[in-house]
Amino acid sequence: MRPQPDWLITDDVDYVEVDLGNLKTGKEAEVFVIERTYGDRSCLLAHKRYRPRAVSHRGELAGLGFQRANSFMNDHVYRDGRKFAKSRDQRAVDRMTNYGKELLTGRWTGHELEMMQRAWEAGVNVPYPVGPRGDGMLMQFVGDDQGAAPRLVQARLGRVELEQAFGQLVDNLRLLVGAGFVHADLSAYNLLWWREQVWLIDFPQAVDVTTSLHAFEFLHRDVVNVCTWFGRRGIEVNTDELYTELVGMACAF
Ligand SMILES: Nc1ncnc2c1ncn2[C@@H]1O[C@H](COP(=O)(O)OP(=O)(O)OP(=O)(O)O)[C@@H](O)[C@H]1O
Numbered sequence: 001m002r003p004q005p006d007w008l009i010t011d012d013v014d015y016v017e018v019d020l021g022n023l024k025t026g027k028e029a030e031v032f033v034i035e036r037t038y039g040d041r042s043c044l045l046a047h048k049r050y051r052p053r054a055v056s057h058r059g060e061l062a063g064l065g066f067q068r069a070n071s072f073m074n075d076h077v078y079r080d081g082r083k084f085a086k087s088r089d090q091r092a093v094d095r096m097t098n099y100g101k102e103l104l105t106g107r108w109t110g111h112e113l114e115m116m117q118r119a120w121e122a123g124v125n126v127p128y129p130v131g132p133r134g135d136g137m138l139m140q141f142v143g144d145d146q147g148a149a150p151r152l153v154q155a156r157l158g159r160v161e162l163e164q165a166f167g168q169l170v171d172n173l174r175l176l177v178g179a180g181f182v183h184a185d186l187s188a189y190n191l192l193w194w195r196e197q198v199w200l201i202d203f204p205q206a207v208d209v210t211t212s213l214h215a216f217e218f219l220h221r222d223v224v225n226v227c228t229w230f231g232r233r234g235i236e237v238n239t240d241e242l243y244t245e246l247v248g249m250a251c252a253f
């Protein structure tokens with residue numbers, strides 16, 4: 001087991017948490033920054049809150065503190081291979097009734113945490129997943145008290161750093177596929193750059209290579225996305241070679 005990070009103030013002490021406010025409003029979720037303190041120690045955490053999927057009007061969302069409404073974008077594609085145990089539940093999901101949407105919301109939220117825990121255990125550079133929290137999850141905040149780490153698209157890396165970032169990304173992809181899953185929403189928008197390191201974030205769409213019918217399609221899209229981005233910035237990339245290598249690793253499952 002990969003040890004818990006030593007900077008984390010854990011539940012065995014009586015810490016205090018302060019919500020420092022909203023960091024980002026994304027497509028599916030909002031991210032809030034939390035400062036946890038105990039005595040003279042403190043650590044920063046990110047609370048990712050998923051937008052409820054089963055609300056009927058915007059006012060309800062606003063009441064819950066969310067800023068934008070949400071759709072069930074492509075949910076059916078990511079859902080495959082993850083059927084509900086009870087046939088009544090599966091039928092509700094297939095028909096997209098309100099009850100079915102609630103079921104999906106619950107599973108979606110637990111899914112990202114589980115995927116990030118697996119990635120963390122596999123040694124992938126992801127924010128440490130602390131655990132579930134209300135309508136979302138708590139994880140390590142990548143950044144410091146001056147601000148959050150920039151996304152790769154905003155980080156303005158020079159040539160040497162771009163090469164470094166690409167090399168690290170390839171290593172992380174090997175670890176991820178080696179652990180049996182695919183990110184499925186990988187792009188320079190879901191990569192952070194902090195203290196010379198690439199961090200992978202945003203895992204709710206991640207799929208298992210053994211159960212998802214679309215795993216290879218997603219893997220291909222992930223590889224093409226990031227290779228195109230780095231390629232356009234003058235980094236030597238070999239998309240086909242990388243994809244073939246990763247497929248080989250995935251087929252070992
Ligand atoms: N652990 C973290 N530390 C620092 N910043 C984070 C962290 N997690 C998320 N963020 C910031 O919040 C943004 C939204 O998070 P994320 O990508 O997980 O959610 P999303 O709903 O898919 O958003 P988007 O639609 O922007 O992709 C990220 O682009 C990043 O800037």
Ligand SMILES: [Mg+2]
Pocket residue numbers: 026189190202
């Ligand atoms: Mg994102």
